[in-house]
Amino acid sequence: MHIFGDRLHHLTYCTNIHPGEDWASVFHNLQTHTxxxxxxxxxxxxxxxxLRLASIASEELLSGDVLAQFQAWLIDHNCYVFTLNGFxxxxxxxxxxxxxxYAPDWTQRERLAYTQRLITILAALLPANVDGGISTVPLSYKPWWQSDPAQRQAVFEASSLHLAQLTAxxxxxEATQGKLLHLDLEPEPDALLENADEVVTFFQEWLLPVGGAYLQRHYGISIALAETWLRRHIRVCYDTCHFAVEYEDxxxxxxxxxxxxxxIGKFQLSSAVRxxxxDSAIERQAIRQKLKPFAESTYLHQVIEQRSPQGLHHYADLQTALPALETTAATEWRTHFHVPIFIDRYPPFASTQDHIAAILQRLPKIPECTHLEIETYxxxxxxxxxxxxxxxxxQREYEWVLASLPQPAAV
Structure with a gap:
């Protein structure tokens, strides 16, 4: 839906909340829920x-006349697609x-081919005068490359080359159809890119020089134009849960x-558990018991603890962090578990809803980003x-966002 009444800013929710990997399941969810x-x-x-499309759904959507049928369905129901979740x-x-x-990651051709299909799909679905974004893996998973710096550098290089290929x-x-698409890298805890500093370093030390040289060599353009292309088409998906877990301001x-x-290509609006x-050992034991339902077996729920004044310490998953709760010197944990954004407290825990509110208030100062996506998957x-x-x-999440915008929202 349009917000701010300017028809430039768009609010949606990510359909990855609904189970379904093939196109028939995705389409059923759109008809049933959306x-x-x-x-x-x-x-x-x-x-x-x-729209979240798994690889198999992207293949099926591009077969026969399925995409044309979906385009007609969107028109019939006054809906439009402006962002895809390609993570x-x-x-x-x-x-x-x-x-x-994270698999396949950005070193692998499967990730490249999958994202190429998403670009084809989004270019076909995107309305006129609307930019389209695809959120994606922040290159790879850091622990896979932790012990081998040379391999990690190879990951940065291979990822830069694949991203440059998609940039072209x-x-x-954009040159032939007038449609602006961008691929939005989504930093998250323990990924190869997990915070603002790491994203900036990747752009400056890898994407711009390595990707720029690739574009100059293969397309005969200047380095300056290559960098312009890269900055225009490779952006950041700022997930408010992820950045809050990293204690980023x-x-x-x-x-x-x-x-x-x-x-920034997209703000994903999501809230973490804080x-x-x-100090009390008895209270810590009680908190551990209350956290156990969050330590489920499907997703990674990375934990970052704040050790004042020693800084931050990471645990790969809440399941592995829980035993440390009774002895940790930390004053606070934050865990990567997306909880409904309209909840700010559920004692003894809180959420990072304040991070979302701060982002929403800053939207007028970030004119390049017009995409907001609620993502409580x-x-x-x-x-x-x-x-x-x-x-x-x-619906309550939508209503909370609309009520939290810095000026009255027009639907």
Whole structure:
């Protein structure tokens, strides 16, 4: 849906909350869930869709006349697609995902080919005068390369070359069809790119020099134009849960990107669990018991603890962090578990909702980013006491965002 009344800013939710990997399942979810939300939230207005497509769904959508049929369906129901979630390649529900969410990573041609299909799909679906974004893996998973610096450098180089190849394709689309597409790297804890500093370093030391040289060599353009292409078509997906878990200050993180000339392509609006650590051993034991339902087996729930004044310490997953709770010197934990964004406290825990609110208030100062996407994909694995009816929960998230914008929102 349009917000701010300018028809430039778009708000949606990511359909990765609904299980479904093949196109038939995805389309069923759109008909079953998305249309009901549209009826409740924007019955007379165009309704934006944040579409998550697994690799198999992307292949099926490009077969025969399936894409044309979907285009007709969008027109018939006054819906439009402006952003795709291209992060999870394969299964994302009802199975163990954990670190395999990063596979294939940006060193592998499977990731390249999958994203090329997404570019083709989004270019076909994108309305006129709307830019299109695809969020994607932040290169790879850091622990896979932790012990071998040379291999890690090879990952940066291979990823830069693949991203440059896609940049050329997106630049060609814009030149020939007038459609601006961008690929949005989504930093998250323990990924190869997990915070603002690492993204800036990657752009400055790898993407711009390595990718720029590739574009200059293969397309006969100047380095200056190559860098312009890369900055225009490779952006950041700023997930508010991820940056909050990293204890990033929103204003400082955004300033780092702006100073480095790195555009934000999409804000994913999601909230993490914040756990204040008490001194009492009895209270810590109680907190550990209350955290156990969050330590589920499907997704990675990375934990970062704040050790004052020693700084930050990482745990790969909440399951492995829990035994340390009773002895840690930390004053606070934050865990990568997406919880409904309309909740700010569920004692003894809190959420990082304040990070989202700070981002929303800064939107007028970030003119290049017009995409907002609610992303609480963990609904199925939420503790029972937090699990409302799925449509009611998503609608409340929309309503919270609209009420939190810095000026009255027009649907």
């Amino acid at each position: 249309l009901k939300l549209k009826q409740n939230l924007a019955p007379e207005a165009a309704f934006g869709i944040g 999870p390649y394969g299964g994302f529900h009802h199975q163990v995902v954990k670190d395999q969410v 394709e997106m630049a060609h689309l 929103p204003a400082e993180a955004i300033a780092k990107f702006q100073q480095a000339g790195i555009a 756990i204040p650590i008490p 963990t609904w199925e694995v939420l503790p029972p006491e937090m699990k409302l009816d799925i449509l009611a929960s998503i």
